[in-house]
Amino acid sequence: MSLNLIPRFLIVAEYTILTVLIIVVIFFALLLILGVRKSFKLKKENERLDQISEEIAKKKEEEYKDFTGGHMYQ
Numbered sequence: 001m002s003l004n005l006i007p008r009f010l011i012v013a014e015y016t017i018l019t020v021l022i023i024v025v026i027f028f029a030l031l032l033i034l035g036v037r038k039s040f041k042l043k044k045e046n047e048r049l050d051q052i053s054e055e056i057a058k059k060k061e062e063e064y065k066d067f068t069g070g071h072m073y074q
Helices: 002-063
Strands: none
């Protein structure tokens, strides 16, 4: 009678371990997907901010007027 219980116990343990492993793999896969998605969003935002920063720098260069030609320096 004890011979019949051992295979059932092993089968239940294998299914339990398999279920836990599947849940863990799904959890970490979800974290990986969310991390990659966040990385792409941050990269896109960084490129947008770099472009805005370049535009602001160009505007400041265009607005700059040389003040050394004034009457105080002649």
